Amino acid sequence: MTLKEMKPGQSGRVRAIGAGGPLKRRIMDMGITPGVEVKVIKTAPLGDPIEIHVRGYELSLRREEALQIEMGD
Amino acid sequence: MSYMIALAGNPNCGKTSLFNELTGSRQRVGNWPGVTVDKKEGTYKKDKEIEILDLPGTYSLSPYSAEEIIARNYLVKEKPDAVINIVDGTSLERNLYLTLQILETGIPTVIALNMMDEVEDRGDEIHIEKLSRAFGVPVIPIVARNGRGIWELMEKAAETAREKRAPMKLPVFDKKLQETIDQVKALLEAEGEPDSGWKAVKLLEHDENVREQMKEDLKNQAGKLTAKRYGQEADLEAEIADQRYQYITKAVKDAVTKHSAGCVETKSDKLDKLFTNRILALPVFAVIMYLLFACTNSENFLFLGIPSPGIWLAGVVESLWGGLTGLAERALAGASPWIYSLVIDGIMGGLGSVLGFIPLVLVLYILISFLEDCGYMARIAFVLDRIFRRFGLSGRSFIPLLQGFGCSVPAVMATRTLESEKDRKITAILAGFMPCGAKLPIFALFASTLFADNNQTLVTYSLYVLSIVMAVLVSLLLNKFVFREGTSNFIMELPQYRIPTLKSVLIHGWEKVKGFAVKAGTVIFVSTVLIWFLSGFNLNSFNGKNAAENEDGSIMCGMNDSFMASVGNVIAPVFRPLGFGEWRPAVGVITGWIAKENVVVTFAQLYQEDVTEAYLEEYFSQYSPKELEELGFEGGVYNAEAAGDIYSENILFEGSDENALPHMRDDIQTKAAAYAYMVFNLLCMPCFAAVGAMKRELKTWKETGRAVAVQMAAAYTAALLVNMVGGLFL
Ligand SMILES: Nc1nc2c(ncn2[C@@H]2O[C@H](COP(=O)(O)OP(=O)(O)O)[C@@H](O)[C@H]2O)c(=O)[nH]1
Numbered sequence: 073m074t075l076k077e078m079k080p081g082q083s084g085r086v087r088a089i090g091a092g093g094p095l096k097r098r099i100m101d102m103g104i105t106p107g108v109e110v111k112v113i114k115t116a117p118l119g120d121p122i123e124i125h126v127r128g129y130e131l132s133l134r135r136e137e138a139l140q141i142e143m144g145d
Numbered sequence: 146m147s148y149m150i151a152l153a154g155n156p157n158c159g160k161t162s163l164f165n166e167l168t169g170s171r172q173r174v175g176n177w178p179g180v181t182v183d184k185k186e187g188t189y190k191k192d193k194e195i196e197i198l199d200l201p202g203t204y205s206l207s208p209y210s211a212e213e214i215i216a217r218n219y220l221v222k223e224k225p226d227a228v229i230n231i232v233d234g235t236s237l238e239r240n241l242y243l244t245l246q247i248l249e250t251g252i253p254t255v256i257a258l259n260m261m262d263e264v265e266d267r268g269d270e271i272h273i274e275k276l277s278r279a280f281g282v283p284v285i286p287i288v289a290r291n292g293r294g295i296w297e298l299m300e301k302a303a304e305t306a307r308e309k310r311a312p313m314k315l316p317v318f319d320k321k322l323q324e325t326i327d328q329v330k331a332l333l334e335a336e337g338e339p340d341s342g343w344k345a346v347k348l349l350e351h352d353e354n355v356r357e358q359m360k361e362d363l364k365n366q367a368g369k370l371t372a373k374r375y376g377q378e379a380d381l382e383a384e385i386a387d388q389r390y391q392y393i394t395k396a397v398k399d400a401v402t403k404h405s406a407g408c409v410e411t412k413s414d415k416l417d418k419l420f421t422n423r424i425l426a427l428p429v430f431a432v433i434m435y436l437l438f439a440c441t442n443s444e445n446f447l448f449l450g451i452p453s454p455g456i457w458l459a460g461v462v463e464s465l466w467g468g469l470t471g472l473a474e475r476a477l478a479g480a481s482p483w484i485y486s487l488v489i490d491g492i493m494g495g496l497g498s499v500l501g502f503i504p505l506v507l508v509l510y511i512l513i514s515f516l517e518d519c520g521y522m523a524r525i526a527f528v529l530d531r532i533f534r535r536f537g538l539s540g541r542s543f544i545p546l547l548q549g550f551g552c553s554v555p556a557v558m559a560t561r562t563l564e565s566e567k568d569r570k571i572t573a574i575l576a577g578f579m580p581c582g583a584k585l586p587i588f589a590l591f592a593s594t595l596f597a598d599n600n601q602t603l604v605t606y607s608l609y610v611l612s613i614v615m616a617v618l619v620s621l622l623l624n625k626f627v628f629r630e631g632t633s634n635f636i637m638e639l640p641q642y643r644i645p646t647l648k649s650v651l652i653h654g655w656e657k658v659k660g661f662a663v664k665a666g667t668v669i670f671v672s673t674v675l676i677w678f679l680s681g682f683n684l685n686s687f688n689g690k691n692a693a694e695n696e697d698g699s700i701m702c703g704m705n706d707s708f709m710a711s712v713g714n715v716i717a718p719v720f721r722p723l724g725f726g727e728w729r730p731a732v733g734v735i736t737g738w739i740a741k742e743n744v745v746v747t748f749a750q751l752y753q754e755d756v757t758e759a760y761l762e763e764y765f766s767q768y769s770p771k772e773l774e775e776l777g778f779e780g781g782v783y784n785a786e787a788a789g790d791i792y793s794e795n796i797l798f799e800g801s802d803e804n805a806l807p808h809m810r811d812d813i814q815t816k817a818a819a820y821a822y823m824v825f826n827l828l829c830m831p832c833f834a835a836v837g838a839m840k841r842e843l844k845t846w847k848e849t850g851r852a853v854a855v856q857m858a859a860a861y862t863a864a865l866l867v868n869m870v871g872g873l874f875l
């Protein structure tokens with residue numbers, strides 16, 4: 073499962089980041105690293121991007137970016 | 146001995162607030178991630194030996210946006226004597242990630258633990274001692290907003306700078322990784338690379354900037370070293386980020402006692418439910434934008450029958466300026482005609498037309514600042530991203546474009562906060578299309594003289610809409626044909642909603658207007674004098690011919706024979722297909738590049754010669770005494786002295802008289818041509834100040850030239866279409 077498939081209110085742990093290059097680096101710099109717990113807060117009114125809660129703050133990212141974040145224990 | 150202390154931290158951690166408290170300086174603060182667009186310096190209030198520098202916020206020392214690069218380059222190249230690393234106590238983990246990287250640079254560092262008031266409100270407890278031990282540097286809790294703890298902080302920072310207390314090495318990485326780093330470091334050291342420790346880590350992180358500046362051979366050797374330990378496919382980048390976060394997670398777990406485990410719903414969350422509500426978000430956004438513009442330039446504020454704050458303020462400024470002009474007129478009563486003409490028509494008239502809309506820009510920016518500071522702007526970007534992505538941009542492009550409604554200079558500068566290079570370049574081009582404050586007088590002049598039959602508001606609004614439509618079209622085209630490769634992302638922090646302090650909103654708004662006001666005071670001042678000179682003189686002014694011919698011996702000449710006419714005549718043919726191929730409108734376009742407000746100034750000056758005493762007398766003879774009194778003639782009796790002023794005040798710029806400026810009608814004959822002229826001025830190259838800002842953001846003149854070419858092409862095409870298609874209907 074990836075973060076993209078998670079529904080608002082769901083939470084889970086990050087297993088791996090699929091992307092490479094600057095995108096991966098950016099995702100990890102913002103605190104989304106393997107093992108961290110994230111919770112999906114909501115989807116933007118037009119369906120994209122989504123808002124998640126991670127490491128005590130709110131972060132938004134697009135679905136296509138969320139697709140790169142693999143979830144599961 | 147003086148010291149330089151830099152403030153570094155994530156966006157929104159309170160750097161600017163702290164900077165203001167420490168220096169007493171007027172520095173803008175904001176809640177838009179990355180609002181500090183440039184580094185700014187100040188002197189410490191209590192010790193003039195200490196210089197303080199406010200850096201743009203950054204999440205990591207692997208920079209993405211242009212402004213993050215500013216911060217990083219400063220830290221690693223210019224090396225301050227000490228860094229105060231500001232850490233937002235309410236989201237410690239993410240903030241401390243940057244801390245670890247700052248510590249790796251070896252610069253003496255002190256941690257300022259900010260937002261302690263919010264931490265306490267939540268009932269959380271942070272054990273300062275434990276945190277300090279985990280990171281090996283002093284940690285001082287502060288509240289930047291009200292100054293709590295900042296003197297202790299500065300004492301510690303000054304001490305650290307004086308004693309050059311480099312941070313100690315922390316056991317962040319595991320044995321294998323640390324050994325690899327040490328080996329690469331030894332390699333770099335042997336080659337005489339400076340900052341070998343920091344660069345070794347960056348090299349393993351695949352940092353583009355660092356790699357670019359390193360010798361091929363060194364890179365290969367380092368590559369081999371890692372491959373030997375981790376295999377060919379090694380992803381050390383992820384490994385390093387991961388291990389840093391692991392270290393932080395552990396340290397924070399030790400040092401923080403949370404009041405409640407789960408997420409409690411804060412006020413901020415409740416507000417967010419409204420502003421990003423599935424159904425209400427867009428209507429709420431529309432209402433807020435409507436209010437924004439209603440406050441700025443509406444004659445009938447919220448249908449209350451009173452002018453909006455912006456218009457009201459503009460009226461006050463104008464009448465003050467009118468009084469001042471009157472004084473100057475009296476003082477110069479006996480002076481020679483050309484001095485009188487220079488001061489009254491050139492300088493006072495020129496500056497006056499600019500002063501008229503500075504209040505509009507100021508009110509707009511104060512309101513934008515409020516929206517930024519309170520955190521709503523980030524939500525707008527969140528809500529609009531989907532729409533902007535359709536056009537190949539990101540929701541974050543909204544803010545520079547909105548600022549473009551005030552002035553293109555801060556708008557172009559604000560593109561720095563965009564992460565993707567493609568977004569940055571396109572947005573910088575589009576910002577020039579927006580109807581900035583300086584373009585509004587152009588619309589007002591044309592709408593009132595050439596579109597006098599009551600659809601003026603419609604004319605102005607249609608231009609607003611057109612600017613947006615063009616922005617969308619041009620963005621689509623650029624995405625399709627020019628920037629096919631680039632990608633953009635939308636990984637953005639959504640900061641907590643906070644009620645901004647009045648002081649910070651005013652400072653913030655003023656900071657943006659300041660550049661604009663300074664520009665008005667210098668560029669426009671010089672250019673009005675220049676226009677005045679070019680349009681009143683020619684070669685014969687200086688060989689005595691004019692003096693011999695003129696009855697009063699003046700060396701000035703008629704506008705039609707002036708230098709300006711010659712220049713205008715040369716380029717006018719270019720504009721013939723657009724419907725305004727005469728020299729005066731052409732001159733208007735050129736002076737508009739010096740500053741857009743000049744278009745109106747130029748028109749007023751160029752068509753001034755229509756307004757002779759005889760013309761005025763005939764013109765006003767159509768009015769009854771009662772109407773004359775209403776227009777401002779004392780006692781309802783026509784008098785030649787006041788006529789000129791009353792004419793330009795009431796008829797030229799605000800009145801609705803088709804007969805005003807007869808020559809303007811000759812030059813721009815059809816409504817289609819008049820509209821095309823507005824369209825061209827709206828979309829073509831912005832003023833030179835904005836082009837300068839574009840050069841700063843786009844780096845090279847070549848890129849800037851290309852951007853301007855796009856703007857020119859868009860303007861020409863749109864104006865041509867308007868003139869051709871509009872000619873069929875209007
Ligand atoms: N409650 C609270 N708010 C703060 C504090 N320091 C700054 N802020 C607010 O946090 C927001 C961001 O501050 P700013 O100084 O612009 O941060 P910068 O982006 O790091 O320069 C502003 O709305 C400030 O008013 C603080 O100590 N406590």
Ligand SMILES: [Mg+2]
Nearest residue numbers: 161174180181
């Ligand atoms: Mg700031």
